[in-house]
Amino acid sequence: MIVKRSVTIRGHRTSISIEDAFWLRLRRLAEERAVPLAALVAEIDKARPPTTNLSSAIRLFVLEDALSDRGETLSGPAALP
Secondary structure (H helix, E strand, O other): OEEEEEEEEOOEEEEEEEEHHHHHHHHHHHHHOOOOHHHHHHHHHHHOOOOOOHHHHHHHHHHHHHHHOOOEEOOEEOOOO
16 A cells, blocks of 8 residues: 655655555665664655656665665676676
8 A cells, every 4th residue: 555654855845655565664774774764765865866756766775675685686686796
């Protein structure tokens, strides 16, 4: 289920429509990195292409993190050293 959530990034309040599973994993990633959730969202916002909305950028960030745990990337298996 997609839920609309509010977050303040760089002093600007915005809403994000995102599924619970992605939101919970994003919160866990912020905790693991010892940064506030809003700071992590701000990092994702800053790095996203201008044509990608914030909710999609968050989903891709969480997916990329999950794939990296398996040695993969969004474009395929990670290169071996």
